[in-house]
Amino acid sequence: xxxxxxxxxxxxxxxxxxxxxxxxxxxxxxxxxxxxxxxxxxxxxxxxxxxxxxxxxxxxxxxxxxxxxxxxxxxxxxxxxxxxxxxxxxxxxxxxxxxxxxxxxxxxxxxxxxxxxxxxxxxxxxxxxxxxxxxxxxxxxxxxxxxxxxxxxx
Numbered sequence: 001x002x003x004x005x006x007x008x009x010x011x012x013x014x015x016x017x018x019x020x021x022x023x024x025x026x027x028x029x030x031x032x033x034x035x036x037x038x039x040x041x042x043x044x045x046x047x048x049x050x051x052x053x054x055x056x057x058x059x060x061x062x063x064x065x066x067x068x069x070x071x072x073x074x075x076x077x078x079x080x081x082x083x084x085x086x087x088x089x090x091x092x093x094x095x096x097x098x099x100x101x102x103x104x105x106x107x108x109x110x111x112x113x114x115x116x117x118x119x120x121x122x123x124x125x126x127x128x129x130x131x132x133x134x135x136x137x138x139x140x141x142x143x144x145x146x147x148x149x150x151x152x153x154x
Contacts, residue, residue, distance in 0.1 A: 003145045010136045014150050017133070022126055027089025028150060043134050049088050053123055056081045060116055064109065074112065075104040081119070085126075092122040 017023045034041040056077050063074045082097035100115035137147050 003140065003143050006136065006140050006143065007145060007148050010133070010140060011148055011150065013133060013136060017129055021091050022129055023089045024091040025089065026086065030088060031150065046088055046130055046134075049084055049090070050127055052084055053081060053093075053127075057116075057120055057123065060119075064112055064116060069107075069109050069112070071104050071107050075101060078104055078119075085123075090123075090126045093119060093126055096122045 017027075030045060031042055060074060060077050060081075063069065063077070078097050078100045082094055082101065085091075085093035085097065096115065096119045100112065100119055103111040103115055140147060
């Protein structure tokens with residue numbers, strides 16, 4: 001694929017992530033912290049988010065599968081996932097965590113199970129989409145191109 005076409009594809013793809021609510025402006029702020037001295041900053045931060053989230057989701061599954069659910073253990077995990085998803089701009093994950101936390105406060109086990117499934121669905125969606133985004137960026141760089149800057153003016 002021609003470099004200019006790859007850059008346009010990347011811009012269109014990134015734009016779709018914002019329009020679908022997968023990402024919010026926090027992701028753009030994260031991108032602004034990346035520069036020549038640390039060209040992989042965003043992918044490194046997001047990779048850490050993926051690692052932490054996988055662990056948290058596993059811990060949440062185990063906690064909610066107990067005979068007696070200890071919501072004092074569940075809520076901090078949901079809170080941590082909400083905060084980390086917010087920090088990278090994973091808007092739909094964050095929003096699902098807000099609902100999840102409200103059911104934790106109510107100690108509603110059944111609703112928490114449903115919320116966990118929703119959080120997982122949103123997490124795997126953002127993970128897939130960001131992995132695709134990073135692959136597009138890598139293809140552009142490998143072709144000798146620059147990653148076009150994104151702004152929310154669409």
